[in-house]
Amino acid sequence: MATPGKNSDMTATETAAQPVRRLEWQLAQVREIVVETYRAKSLMLQVTNWQGHLPGQHVDLRLTAENGYQAQRSYSIGSPPEDDLLTVTVERVDDGEVSPYLVDDLRAGDQFELRGPIGRYFVWTVAKHGPLWLIAGGSGIAPLMAMLRHRARRMVRAPALLLYSSRSLEDVIYREELDMMARGDPDLRVVNTLTRKQPERWMGHRGRINRALLAEAGFPPKQNPKIYVCGPTPFVEDVSRLLVELGHDPLKIKTERFGPSGG
Amino acid sequence: MDETPISRGFKSRRQEQTPKNRVPPGQYVTADFPVLSAGPTPQIKLEDWNFTLQLGASLFGKWNWAEFESLLQTTIKTDIHCVTKWSKLDTTWQGVTFDDLLKTVGLAEPPAAYVMAHCDGGYTTNIPVADLIGGKGMIVTRYESLPIPPAHGGPARVLVPHLYFWKSAKWVRRLRFMEKDRRGFWESLGYHNYGDPWKEQRYDGD
Numbered sequence: 001m002a003t004p005g006k007n008s009d010m011t012a013t014e015t016a017a018q019p020v021r022r023l024e025w026q027l028a029q030v031r032e033i034v035v036e037t038y039r040a041k042s043l044m045l046q047v048t049n050w051q052g053h054l055p056g057q058h059v060d061l062r063l064t065a066e067n068g069y070q071a072q073r074s075y076s077i078g079s080p081p082e083d084d085l086l087t088v089t090v091e092r093v094d095d096g097e098v099s100p101y102l103v104d105d106l107r108a109g110d111q112f113e114l115r116g117p118i119g120r121y122f123v124w125t126v127a128k129h130g131p132l133w134l135i136a137g138g139s140g141i142a143p144l145m146a147m148l149r150h151r152a153r154r155m156v157r158a159p160a161l162l163l164y165s166s167r168s169l170e171d172v173i174y175r176e177e178l179d180m181m182a183r184g185d186p187d188l189r190v191v192n193t194l195t196r197k198q199p200e201r202w203m204g205h206r207g208r209i210n211r212a213l214l215a216e217a218g219f220p221p222k223q224n225p226k227i228y229v230c231g232p233t234p235f236v237e238d239v240s241r242l243l244v245e246l247g248h249d250p251l252k253i254k255t256e257r258f259g260p261s262g263g
Numbered sequence: 264m265d266e267t268p269i270s271r272g273f274k275s276r277r278q279e280q281t282p283k284n285r286v287p288p289g290q291y292v293t294a295d296f297p298v299l300s301a302g303p304t305p306q307i308k309l310e311d312w313n314f315t316l317q318l319g320a321s322l323f324g325k326w327n328w329a330e331f332e333s334l335l336q337t338t339i340k341t342d343i344h345c346v347t348k349w350s351k352l353d354t355t356w357q358g359v360t361f362d363d364l365l366k367t368v369g370l371a372e373p374p375a376a377y378v379m380a381h382c383d384g385g386y387t388t389n390i391p392v393a394d395l396i397g398g399k400g401m402i403v404t405r406y407e408s409l410p411i412p413p414a415h416g417g418p419a420r421v422l423v424p425h426l427y428f429w430k431s432a433k434w435v436r437r438l439r440f441m442e443k444d445r446r447g448f449w450e451s452l453g454y455h456n457y458g459d460p461w462k463e464q465r466y467d468g469d
Contacts, residue, residue, distance in 0.1 A: 022468030027268065060465075062289075063270045071275070072289045072348055097276040097291070111268040118466060120452040121301055233298045237414055240303035250303045251385055257298050 025062065026050070028114040030106060031085055036173045040091040040139060041103050042078060047086050047114060053077055055146035056123035056228070056256075059088065059116030063098060073098045076143035076230075076256075077117065078174075080150035086114075089173060091139040122228065122256045126151060130226055131219045132160040135209065135239055137231020141173050143256060144230055148188070152181055161189045161225075163217060165209050165235065168197035191217050209235075211242050221247040230256040281352070285342060287460035290350040297349055298414045301448070305383040305413070305434050312418055314402065316368060318375060318440040324368040328418070334359045334367060337401065341424040343431070344460040356422050358403030361395040375440035379447060380421050383434040388447035389456070390430055392440075394423055402435060427458035427465070 027048050034042040058076045079087035092103040124132060124147045132151070134144040141164060151160060166172045172192060182190040193205035193213065205213060219225035227248060229239050236257045244250050281292050309328045316324035326334070338357045344350045365373060373392045380388050394400060401422045404411060411417030416433030423430050429449050450456050455464040463469060 020468040023466050063273050064267050065274045066269055066271070067274070069275045070289070071273075071291065074347055100276075101270065101273045105272050106270075110270070112270055113267065118453060121448075233414070237298070237304060241306070244303050244306075250305070253303050255300060255302055257300065 023115045023118070025113045025115050027111055028061075028086070030108050030110045033106065033108055036089060037091075037171055039103065039171075040089060040173050042087050042089045043102065043106065044079075044085040044087050045114070050086060051117075052081055053086075053117035054120070054123040054125055055080055055150040056143045057117035057119050057146075058143065059086070059114050060118060061088070061098070061102075062113040062115075063101065064113070071098050074118070076146070078142045078145045078149075080146055080153055082150065082153040089139065089142045089145075091173075122230075122254050124150075124226060124228060126154045126156045126158075128226055130158070130224050132158060133219050133225040133227045134160070134162045135227070135229045135231075136162065136164045137209075137235035137239075138166060138171065139173060140229075140231030140235070140256070140258070142230075144228060145174055145178075147228070148178075148181060151188075152185070157185075157187045159187050159219075161191065161217065161219065163191050163193070163209060163213070165193050165195060165231070167195055169194060169199055169202070189217075209239055209242075211246065214239070214242055215246055218246075221249070224252070227253045228256075229253060231258070233257040285352060286350050287344055288463045289465075290344055290348055290460065293349040293351055295349075296351060296415065297345065297347070299345065299347055299429075300384075300414075300433065301386065302384050307383055307413070307418060307434065309418060313436070314419060315437045316364065316440070317437055323370070323374075324364065331359065331402075331419070332404070335363050337363070337398075338405075339401070339422075341422075343424050343428050346427040346429055346454065346458070346460075346465050350460075355407050356401065356403040357405035357408070358401045358419070358422065360398055361400040361402070362398060364402065365396075373440070375442050377441040377444045379439045379441055379445065380432040380435050381437040381439060382432050383436055386432060386434070386448050388421075388430050388432045389441075389445055389450060390421070390423055390426070391444070391457075394426065399423065399425060425459075427455075427460050429454065430458055 028045040031046050032044040058074050060072050060074050062072045064070050075088040078089045090099050090102045093099045136144050178190050182188050195208050229236050236255050240253050240255055312328045314326050315322050337360050340355045342352045376392050378390050403422045404419050421432045421435050455469050458464050
């Protein structure tokens with residue numbers, strides 16, 4: 001059982017009341033839309049009074065229909081704090097309400113409301129010591145990409161590993177940028193695994209991330225890596241359980257799950 | 264914001280129109296049961312589980328699993344609202360009310376005005392006692408008549424359904440009474456200290 005003062009990221013945060021500043025809704029304008037995959041796009045946004053963010057944080061986005069109907073959803077920020085525009089990457093959930101609109105209908109110049117940044121736990125900056133181990137399932141790559149981009153902008157050479165599970169090569173988001181990042185940085189390894197379909201000459205891993213892959217590709221517990229796992233709920237449940245079984249400290253594993261209804 | 268921008272062509276895709284008085288502002292109804300947790304799901308063996316009520320240095324209630332299961336059981340059907348925007352209607356939970364826990368240890372009145380819930384995995388959340396008494400709060404051990412799956416907080420979680428669901432802490436092991444309010448885990452990381460979904464108190468300052 002956790003007690004205050006114990007060596008733990010989680011309990012150390014229990015504090016007295018802090019000064020309060022409301023996160024106001026702000027106007028975001030779409031400056032550019034980048035096609036990432038056949039069902040994912042990145043929206044590059046100009047936000048009027050953006051106060052900055054940490055890699056890993058997310059925003060709430062609010063759409064208003066002509067009849068006044070409003071819908072809110074959360075999306076991870078994919079851009080690093082160093083960039084001028086704020087990027088969110090959206091993958092279409094076919095029976096969703098907001099993501100099909102964002103992926104299929106939104107155009108450069110369109111505006112909507114946004115507030116954030118939100119979440120101060122699932123964050124990483126170059127100020128954190130030790131190896132960085134990122135494990136992504138599908139569009140769970142987005143907040144982890146903000147960390148990798150931040151690391152690249154700061155030219156940090158602490159060892160980093162991205163283990164990235166996608167259904168097929170066509171589903172890999174940020175593929176070229178990740179390849180380039182890894183080629184230009186001997187301290188960064190990017191390990192892809194494709195679960196459903198592999199190209200004929202695929203030399204990488206096949207199938208889901210399992211215990212053997214985590215043990216073989218990953219940092220051993222004694223190196224005390226900072227671990228971030230993001231993806232669909234079953235993916236995160238599996239991976240984080242296996243990491244604990246391999247001897248990693250549960251308190252060093254930060255997770256972000258998204259459910260099937262995330263659309 | 265001076266003027267709300269309209270997203271041309273955007274419209275509701277909700278098929279059934281849920282009565283407005285069931286769904287707080289900014290929420291949508293889901294049939295799924297999404298999982299949101301900050302770390303790995305703790306795997307707790309029932310034989311190692313216990314639950315305590317604490318004030319200062321003293322424990323005034325402690326139960327192992329069998330003892331907790333033998334306490335007076337209450338079943339409720341309620342709607343739940345997660346700060347990440349989903350709401351789930353008509354969920355059924357079984358467990359022990361906060362009122363019955365106090366009665367069991369012989370307390371006519373709660374010993375302090377606030378509670379910190381402490382959980383396996385290190386999670387904490389603070390709740391005013393006024394939001395737990397009068398049948399408003401429980402420690403639940405069954406969901407839809409079955410043991411609560413670990414990913415959803417089993418073996419036991421707090422249930423305070425009139426607040427955002429992060430207050431209904433998973434894997435709860437200890438309720439610690441406090442004279443003064445202190446912030447728990449998410450409350451220290453930018454989320455609202457109280458979390459009333461009907462006032463849309465998601466984040467600090469809302």
